[in-house]
Amino acid sequence: MKQSQPVRLTMVGGGSWATALVKILSENNVSIKWWLRKSSDAEHIKKFGHNPSYLSDVQINTRKVKVCIKIREAVRDSEFIILAVPAAFIGDALTGLKPEHFAGKWVISAIKGMIPSANQLVTDWVSNQYDVPPERMAVIAGPCHAEEVALEKQSYLTIASPDSDSAKRVADLLRCRFVQTTPVDDIYGIEYAAVMKNIIALACGITRGLGYGDNFQAVLVSNAMQEIRRFVDAVYPKHRDLSGSAYLGDLLVTAYSPFSRNRTFGTLIGRGYTIQSAQAEMNMIAEGYYAVKSIHEINKQFNVDMPITRAVYCILYERASPTAEMNKLKGELM
Numbered sequence: 001m002k003q004s005q006p007v008r009l010t011m012v013g014g015g016s017w018a019t020a021l022v023k024i025l026s027e028n029n030v031s032i033k034w035w036l037r038k039s040s041d042a043e044h045i046k047k048f049g050h051n052p053s054y055l056s057d058v059q060i061n062t063r064k065v066k067v068c069i070k071i072r073e074a075v076r077d078s079e080f081i082i083l084a085v086p087a088a089f090i091g092d093a094l095t096g097l098k099p100e101h102f103a104g105k106w107v108i109s110a111i112k113g114m115i116p117s118a119n120q121l122v123t124d125w126v127s128n129q130y131d132v133p134p135e136r137m138a139v140i141a142g143p144c145h146a147e148e149v150a151l152e153k154q155s156y157l158t159i160a161s162p163d164s165d166s167a168k169r170v171a172d173l174l175r176c177r178f179v180q181t182t183p184v185d186d187i188y189g190i191e192y193a194a195v196m197k198n199i200i201a202l203a204c205g206i207t208r209g210l211g212y213g214d215n216f217q218a219v220l221v222s223n224a225m226q227e228i229r230r231f232v233d234a235v236y237p238k239h240r241d242l243s244g245s246a247y248l249g250d251l252l253v254t255a256y257s258p259f260s261r262n263r264t265f266g267t268l269i270g271r272g273y274t275i276q277s278a279q280a281e282m283n284m285i286a287e288g289y290y291a292v293k294s295i296h297e298i299n300k301q302f303n304v305d306m307p308i309t310r311a312v313y314c315i316l317y318e319r320a321s322p323t324a325e326m327n328k329l330k331g332e333l334m
């Protein structure tokens with residue numbers, strides 16, 4: 001039987017998650033234009049079929065994937081655009097694009113961070129900047145480390161969009177041999193929960209670095225779930241079950257996995273590294289570092305009780321001592 005025309009999709013970002021998503025999508029009938037900012041990485045992929053900087057063991061199918069370093073060329077003629085750079089750099093990555101470049105396309109955020117300059121969710125920011133209607137927006141969520149996708153370990157993604165057909169279309173694109181996908185409608189709740197679990201993973205890392213054990217971490221994570229519930233219900237009230245894998249599942253994987261960038265960053269801080277030295281030690285970005293500042297700012301309007309977020313904020317932005325902040329927190333958890 002003749003195969004239908006491939007779906008035309010643009011991947012924006014050259015890091016680990018973009019590389020993993022390209023691998024997943026290449027399993028399906030998708031033609032991918034992959035934008036990376038470094039021409040040396042793009043050339044290497046063209047020549048050798050591997051990203052030299054991230055997940056370099058992943059074989060890129062260059063029949064389906066065309067790399068490019070010009071963003072306008074990358075988005076031309078695409079039906080879907082996936083954004084997969086850290087939130088702080090999305091503005092840089094999309095420089096030169098105007099609303100007309102997004103017209104009629106689906107825009108999917110794979111980003112789990114806040115836009116630091118605007119204290120906004122990525123989907124809100126993209127909608128405002130580029131006039132993308134909410135029904136054309138989706139997010140990719142769920143407990144899924146790029147490193148395990150590279151190894152084809154069974155994984156699950158949740159695709160959220162206010163429009164159920166859009167959620168389903170994107171879920172179909174990302175389902176493959178080793179990834180199951182579920183479409184849902186709670187886009188903002190899931191996006192906020194994904195941002196907050198990074199802050200909690202940072203807190204878990206800090207406690208590990210300070211020498212706390214599993215007993216304390218279990219209490220920290222269960223209290224964190226309630227903190228996430230209070231905040232998400234305040235900023236975006238909706239009936240939702242936070243025990244689902246896009247909420248609790250993602251919190252658990254990030255809080256416990258040695259692959260987590262946020263947990264690793266926190267561990268370094270707990271061991272006494274400065275922020276600059278912890279950032280220099282990691283080749284990758286911990287979104288929670290930026291997100292905790294945005295969530296702290298947003299919460300000034302809502303006044304939600306968030307002792308864990310407050311402790312991380314004070315450690316990272318007010319130079320508070322990790323030992324003293326965790327001592328304080330110890331008395332507030334139950």
Ligand SMILES: NC(=O)C1=CN([C@@H]2O[C@H](COP(=O)(O)OP(=O)(O)OC[C@H]3O[C@@H](n4cnc5c(N)ncnc54)[C@H](OP(=O)(O)O)[C@@H]3O)[C@@H](O)[C@H]2O)C=CC1
Pocket residue numbers: 013014015016017018037038053054084085086087089092093110111112113144145146147283284285287
């Ligand atoms: N990794 C994972 O398992 C998952 C990640 N995510 C989310 O995906 C998003 C991307 O993360 P991830 O791929 O892990 O990131 P990585 O840390 O692996 O890669 C960082 C990316 O950011 C780019 N970058 C760094 N500095 C700048 C800058 N100043 N301007 C423009 N681009 C810059 C890097 O480009 P260069 O290489 O050229 O420096 C690289 O493409 C994040 O929001 C993360 O939370 C979501 C689910 C899973």
Ligand SMILES: O=C(CO)COP(=O)(O)O
Pocket residue numbers: 112142143144145198201250253254259260261262263285286287
């Ligand atoms: O979101 C993730 C897993 O679902 C990745 O988390 P880290 O950025 O902490 O590695």
